[in-house]
Amino acid sequence: MSTRHEPTRRTFLRTGAVVTGAALTMPAVSAHAAPPARNVYRHGVASGDPLPDAVILWTRITQSPASTPGSGVGLPLSVRWEIARDAAFGAVVGSGVVPTSAEKDFTVKVDATGLSPRTNYHYRFTVTSGPAAGATSPIGTTRTAPATSADVARIRFGVVSCANWEAGYFAAYRHLNNQPDLDAVVHLGDYYYEYQTGRYTGKTGAVRIHDPRHEIRTLRDYRTRHGQYKTDPDLTALHRSTPFICIWDDHETANDSWKGGAENQQPGEGSWQVRRAAALRAYSEWMPIRPGVDPQGRHLFRRLRFGKLLELSMLDLRSYRDLQVDATSSRIDDPARTMMGRAQMSWLTNGLTSSETRWKIVGNPVMITPVLLPPLDPQSTGAVTELLGIPREGVPYNADQWDGYTADRRRLLDSIKSNSVDNVVFITGDIHSSWACDIPVDVANYPGAGTVATELVGTSVTSTNVDDMVNAPPNTAGTAVAAAFTTTNHHVRFCEMDAHGYSVLTVTPSAAQMDWYFVVDKTSPRSGQYYARSFRVRSGTQRVQPVGRPAV
Missing domain, CATH: 3.60.21.70 (Alkaline phosphatase D (PhoD))
Structure with missing residues (x-):
């Protein structure tokens, strides 16, 4: 099984942050109004590589119109992530705060661990510092893999x-x-x-x-x-x-x-x-x-x-x-x-x-x-x-x-x-x-x-x-x-x-x-x-x- 460290075809026709599920201290959110979430999270949210007890969560922060992919424009910022069993986030099972910057092209990647096998989860991100502070992402859904020893009827x-x-x-x-x-x-x-x-x-x-x-x-x-x-x-x-x-x-x-x-x-x-x-x-x-x-x-x-x-x-x-x-x-x-x-x-x-x-x-x-x-x-x-x-x-x-x-x-x-x-x-x-x-x-x-x-x-x-x-x-x-x-x-x-x-x-x-x-x-x-x-x-x-x- 994979470890948890994160980091073509024409011939015929002619590092994001890695953290555990433990909650970290959340910086104070800026008082000014955040840009609309649809602009801050214009590249969406994603998940991947499901294990029985972990899954990768991903997003990208666009803190201003000039902070486009590859531009290097923008200030370092922090992002809070949460993963829960319910869409209302009443049963949060993992959370934390991770930094991102131009060095990572303002992408955020989290290895959320401590999860239950073959379980549906909901996740989201919230910017906690910088000009986009307070902006919360759309809610994503993901699913862990079955337990290694599980008898599985269908995948x-x-x-x-x-x-x-x-x-x-x-x-x-x-x-x-x-x-x-x-x-x-x-x-x-x-x-x-x-x-x-x-x-x-x-x-x-x-x-x-x-x-x-x-x-x-x-x-x-x-x-x-x-x-x-x-x-x-x-x-x-x-x-x-x-x-x-x-x-x-x-x-x-x-x-x-x-x-x-x-x-x-x-x-x-x-x-x-x-x-x-x-x-x-x-x-x-x-x-x-x-x-x-x-x-x-x-x-x-x-x-x-x-x-x-x-x-x-x-x-x-x-x-x-x-x-x-x-x-x-x-x-x-x-x-x-x-x-x-x-x-x-x-x-x-x-x-x-x-x-x-x-x-x-x-x-x-x-x-x-x-x-x-x-x-x-x-x-x-x-x-x-x-x-x-x-x-x-x-x-x-x-x-x-x-x-x-x-x-x-x-x-x-x-x-x-x-x-x-x-x-x-x-x-x-x-x-x-x-x-x-x-x-x-x-x-x-x-x-x-x-x-x-x-x-x-x-x-x-x-x-x-x-x-x-x-x-x-x-x-x-x-x-x-x-x-x-x-x-x-x-x-x-x-x-x-x-x-x-x-x-x-x-x-x-x-x-x-x-x-x-x-x-x-x-x-x-x-x-x-x-x-x-x-x-x-x-x-x-x-x-x-x-x-x-x-x-x-």
Whole structure:
């Protein structure tokens, strides 16, 4: 389980304060009238990373019109936080006062501890010093995880990724907020996009304009972009109602990032390490996350447990990976190349093989299922692959995914298979499309060689997909592409290339089921939605199967 110390994907289509729950002395509130709360808390409130006895609480204070994200404008101030069992705050179970300043971009992050398992809570913030003194935030609601030893009948996660401000409105978040009984929202990356205005919008053009208008590279830029996204009313409302569990992909730093750079980190743009450090600092300030801590230091990959039912392992697949190679290069098979890095690989495999929960869910920013053009049998076609210098398992369509790091994928899947670990389900974002896949032991001998795990991929909230990129009507070019993939890759049981929306993962002792919901028109802030498809993984099977209705 996580400790309590606080601190990308176009290839295919082309420290806050930490305190305990103990109450601290509250400074006297200034006598002058505070600015309206809607202005002081214009970025809302949020919670995240729920444990059985703790949850992260977050907000940002705008003490004056000039104190915008990244500006550095404003005086240091103090903020009181409270968490209670009731919305009237008659039963406060934790409170305290924490400082914030321009050093933290006036964000406030609290690890509220001493809570009860699987309990709904209400929380709020009040500024206690400075020009905004007396301003009280909207009330947020959150929920702790079940006790580690609890027999849990059901856990429900919202699953989202890839929300580009300029490519559309976030109606998917609004509809997800209306789903019943969510334990948390799992955000699998690309929470925002780093591009300049008009850089990546497809056929819609820029529906609304990024701030700043240029590609973001500095700490001020990243803070500003975080702040803009958290003014979206549908995202703000979802944060206010439900805890998030987040991991980053590439666009929180730069497109197709790796440990030494990124596709759009160009010569003359300065140091990649400085740029990445700025992005990570802003991410830590602005997201309701609890980074993990081990002997190697702080890191974003972490694990949360939900009773005896499931463990959720969230992966960082950008910070430790080697440079991507061309999809036709035999270097894809190089055992020295890594996607996760040695420490994260050890952490993940040890966690999966020692887990005491029925389900092992992996929050996986990029697809792990082999998707090849075409799959080749290494034994019968070994001479051909050697002669041509192409990867042994076939030519992948996207080497930015696990298909570009086959040795690391084999190490992980072999560990799962050799230790007889069952019920491993990868939930994935990144690729702006929807998939349900069996993960074969041997892609060229499916289903004969069996399966080792499954993968359920959610589409983008707004980011461009096939019909957007080629300027085609929905269900035309994308339908043909999806049919080609499922025909060539028989372990891919479902593929949809055109729609935007969200998913809901419902886990019970007998099955894990993903339900896909799509928005009608991402360019409309009031867009409707429709239920699309469901696939289920029955316990012990390592196979996906279609289901005719949502889990609820």
